[in-house]
Amino acid sequence: MAGPASLDVKNENTTVLPFAVVKLNPEVVQVLEKYEPNGLPGILADTRPPSSIKFGIGDIISVTIFEASAGGLYVPLEAGVRPGNYVNLPDQAVDNDGNITVPYAGRIRAAGRTNVQVQEDILQQIKKRAIDPQVVVTSSQQRSSLVSVFGEVRTPVRFPMPLAGAQDRITDAITRAGGISGAGWETWVVLERNGKRATVPFGNLVYFPSSNIFVQPGDRIYLYREPMKFIAFGATGQQGEFNFDAWRINLTQAVAKARGLLDLQADPASVFLYRREPREVAQRLGVDCSKFDGDSVPIVFNVNFQDPAGYFIATKLSMRPFDVLYAANAPQVDITKVLNFINTTLVTAESGVTLVNNIRFPGPTSSTTTITTIGP
Structure with a gap:
């Protein structure tokens, strides 16, 4: 697959969509590591x-009221033989108005309030009529x-x-x-x-x-x-869409997944990674963002694998889903293509002349007639 020449990318020669080129170095990697995509x-x-969970409409609430002795508002005298002076009110759901009903206390607001707040509200309503009351409110079934x-x-x-x-x-x-x-x-x-x-x-x-x-x-x-993927094309051993097959991979691993760079075709100094970065990140990378609209900026990162340090830098750059990896052709590759084309053309022309010279047609005086080419 033919792609842009390395000089076109590095010189940002485009009128369709502006982009910025950033050379990958340790400082750039530090900025990218600091500004990880938002979690x-x-x-x-x-x-x-x-905080403490609040009741909502439809929740089933259980109310238990204790009194200090029998014979009070809720606990009759004959209840003295019980192992505690309390009464369990029937469970009830918080109605559409957000209320529950408690005997002798009336309608109590429950929706949007915690169990402690509901307990205190009930207590305030009955404390002058019951014998030293205590109230426990719990949730029997949560529906909200x-x-x-x-x-x-x-x-x-x-x-x-x-x-x-x-x-x-x-x-x-x-x-x-x-x-x-x-x-x-x-x-x-x-x-x-x-x-x-x-x-x-x-x-x-x-x-x-x-x-x-x-x-x-x-x-x-x-x-x-959804597998995380990146795309690789250009002078790589294999072009296409590749799965990460891991939580994270770095740029060096991505090149390896694409079967590396072609020895006789790729320019190791012109490997590019296309992605969008937030404006804040682009500014920290030294990009002039005045010509870009929107919240993100298209950036092409250039890594030089011809420099041994480039490999170490590339191991620090984490790939992201939908990154595009492009390896440009070496400049001499285009020259080689032209020379091969010229050579092919000359060989084809020479073959045509030879073919004409060897054609023989039947003639009136002999079994075959030879056509002779006249010319220098």
């Missing part, structure tokens, strides 16, 4: 652990504060968040679903929260603990399988 914390601002995990997991699950806040992280939620069903390096995690969506590779959660954020009530976690 979940960079997309979803709320990474704090969940749920977390869903589905997709490429062994057992899709929908589980409630404990009232006290279990502080589960994303990987904990995935574990509740039996873990991922495929290879980690080709699994992606989508987190939906409060109308926002963030997508990261599964490995991002494992190797970057800051990305493994806490689960919040209402989170939907979807896992899907």
Whole structure:
């Protein structure tokens, strides 16, 4: 596959889409390592652990009321033989208005409040009528504060968040679903929260603990399988689309996956990596971003494999999904192509003359007539 010449890339000779060329060196690699693609914390601002879970509409609530002695508001005198002066009220669901009903306390607001807040509200309503009352409110069944995990997991699950806040992280939620069903390096995690969506590779959660954020009530976690790939063409041993087959690979490994550079064709000093970088990263790399629109800048990184240091630098540059790797032809290759074309043309012409000289036709005076070419 013919591609742009190395000089065209290095000189940024294009009028269709502007791009920047950045020579790969240790300083550039340091900038790229610092500005890793955004994980979940960079997309979803709320990474704090969940506070105490609040009741929602439809939750089933259990209320238990204790009194200091029998004969009070809730515990009759004959209950003195029981091992405790308390009464369990029938379980009830939080209604569409967000309330529950407690005898002698009336309608109590429950939706959007913690169990401690509901307990205190009930206590304030009955403390002047009951005998030194105490109130315990628990959740019998949660229907609002749920977390869903589905997709490429062994057992899709929908589980409630404990009232006290279990502080589960994303990987904990995935574990509740039996873990991922495929290879980690080709699994992606989508987190939906409060109308926002963030997508990261599964490995991002494992190797970057800051990305493994806490689960919040209402989170939907979807896992899907899509191998990470890059494209290689030009003077490489093999052109096409290649899977990473690992959580991460570096530029040197990518060249190896493409069967290396062609000995008689490639220019080792002109290996290029095409990708888009955020404007902030491009500015840190010294790119003049004034001629670029949008949040990202197309950049072509140039690595020189003719320099031994280039191999070490390339091992520090991590490939990203959909990167494009291009190895340019050496300048002498184009000259060789022209010479071969000229040589082929001359040989073809010479062969044609020889063929004409050897053709014989039947004549009237002899069995064959020889056509003789006249000319210098």
